[in-house]
Amino acid sequence: MSPSDSDLVEDLLRDERIDAANAEALARLHASDPVVVDVLPARDAIPGYRPNLVLTSGAPMPWEEYHGGQRDALIGGALFEGLAATREEAIEGFASGGIEVGSCHDYGAVGSLAGIYTASMPVFVVTNRAHGNIGFCNFYEGKDPRRLNYGCYDEGVHARLLHVNDVLAPVIGEAIRREGGVPLKPLMAKALRMGDELHSRNAAASLLFTRELLPAMLAMASEGHGDVIDTAIHVADNDYFFLRLSMAAAKASADTMIGVERSTIVTAMGFSCRGFSIRVAGLGADWFSGPAPITEGRLFPGHTEDEITWMGGESPITETIGLGGFAQACAFSLQNYQGGSSEVMMERNLAMYSITASENPDYLIPVFDFRGTPTGIDIRRVLQTGVLPVMDVGLAGRDGGQIGAGIIRAPRECFELAAAGHVARYG
């Protein structure tokens, strides 16, 4: 039986048990209440984290499969953490298993681009108060296009990562604890009314988050805390700062759907250097993988299409819960960043209603008269309509660093394999 066979898809679409399961999965998603409660090093925050573990984006793979920028990023992570003194030593360590590679999602985390985590790196701890589960994401490195998560590692990258570890994260963690945690859903809902879609644009959310920490940070300043001024300005001035909180909130929300028997709703989307993969609620922790995503990009001046390289990315967890590309009609400013007129953005956004099973009750699109964002990708509908999920992402260059931004589409193969997996499991 071919999973692309339209009879199979029709059968799945007629199955009312799946409809009921999807309703249950989406009820869990919509009830989610993600709250950032702390900032801690990965080794202290993430259950099972080992000192020699380096996490990266995408479905799990053995070390040998990683290549290009994602491999370089893993090596950079090992060097940053002091797990190896040289590049060669790092490669040897990974090959021998002395340095372990893990998949972010297996640890409740999500990775931006290459998505490198090491033991000392601080992570946002986001508790889903409605369900008790936790999502993690590490920190934005700053505006410099050379970043570890874009496959770069040098003295500048090292210094900026250390600054995050030693200066920014402790101050932000202290401010979050003083505020007793910051509920993220109301803030994200507001940011969608202020031009963000919470994937490629987080300018408003970063400011709104600054506002939440303002009382604590002013109090800390008044107590003579020296690093607070620089930190506050870093948060307020980095339009991308909030993305990591959006990702952690999305992870803590989406994970609640895992394990809802028979559900055909997507619970994660992401990619490695080897291809794009999805997870589906009724199919647990399994990944269904296809080729690299399909792209329409807009490059920074001086770069060309053939430079685009895939080194991983799990920020499409935001699209998984109805943000990013699924809310791009909130963020027309991205026209200039990722290409496309506002009309095209609205059409792209509207098309997502044809593959989703609900309209978000909290995340609303002002230009659509506050219609809820299309939320909960149903693999059946993707196969039925042929409409592929759209994502707003940054684009990495083969020499490392960000070279542009654009729209990507999940490949159809992932959904075909997932449908086949569903049939194999549930008949």
Next chain:
Amino acid sequence: MSPSDSDLVEDLLRDERIDAANAEALARLHASDPVVVDVLPARDAIPGYRPNLVLTSGAPMPWEEYHGGQRDALIGGALFEGLAATREEAIEGFASGGIEVGSCHDYGAVGSLAGIYTASMPVFVVTNRAHGNIGFCNFYEGKDPRRLNYGCYDEGVHARLLHVNDVLAPVIGEAIRREGGVPLKPLMAKALRMGDELHSRNAAASLLFTRELLPAMLAMASEGHGDVIDTAIHVADNDYFFLRLSMAAAKASADTMIGVERSTIVTAMGFSCRGFSIRVAGLGADWFSGPAPITEGRLFPGHTEDEITWMGGESPITETIGLGGFAQACAFSLQNYQGGSSEVMMERNLAMYSITASENPDYLIPVFDFRGTPTGIDIRRVLQTGVLPVMDVGLAGRDGGQIGAGIIRAPRECFELAAAGHVARYG
């Protein structure tokens, strides 16, 4: 010769000297560079301000003409300033001339709603760095619907106004001075990409302004300045805070057009309890007045249309420079506040291009693919097309206080009288 006569309008439209004058006026407007440089009491900031002077919105009128909420607001201003001990004493003072009434615009200021200024009230000092002129606006009183600018005066209003005078304004002024002034145009341009139209919605601009003051406020906190925490939170938490800066920036920008001979571009719009008035560039400080504006409102629960009352308003200075109703397609969130679908908002906004003489080079509309806002109302085009300028405003109730928000239109009569004035002056 009737000013509504279409031959007259056609003659004016054919006059190339007017086109050239309008181009000159708009070049001045677009070159404007408003920067808030200080906060000072009106008596110290505004040239010619006298201790017994109370300013209010709209074309100048003798005391006897003021009625209803605007009269109450003037009386409240006199009481707040200590110019009278009782309501009766205040009325007597105004009647005898012991207390003077003035028109905000005659002092380089603009008034929100009733627009009351007294000598001790702090004002933002906004310098137009391109032209050297200055615009002023006083402070937002806070979220309580009972406010002096909505015709209310009681102990609560008094206490909140004093808090502005004694706590908020000194801290904000100090922070502005420490930052060496804050250029407003870049911030306003950014706010338009974040869901503001800078008249009825200023949520993003208020946050962006907070961000500009953050270094200074954190430094002040670290030096033990006790009032800075409350003040910072007040600025960040009051979505309307920035309106007064938007108004002062608009005033400092629009005033540069006054006195451009023959120009038919509107330089100010505003109203009092007696009606709506406009000023036109080539006709100097003269006002051309018609009846009250035409309204389509959305009232807060529990209020009815017949409660709407006119007690003044000069915030349409924002529409005069291409913001507010002329940028409403930036701010779809106002659907819920003032009524109307996003489609209606886009249509209303687009219609304004038919009566304006330029597209703003700095204030852009993302949903229109970053087309510049329609800027510079040409009285000739208003008369030719019959399209009346649209404004986003708050609505006052006859018992004082805000009871809703909505769209108003400037009455045609103002433009007919201005055209007649133009013919009388220039032939």
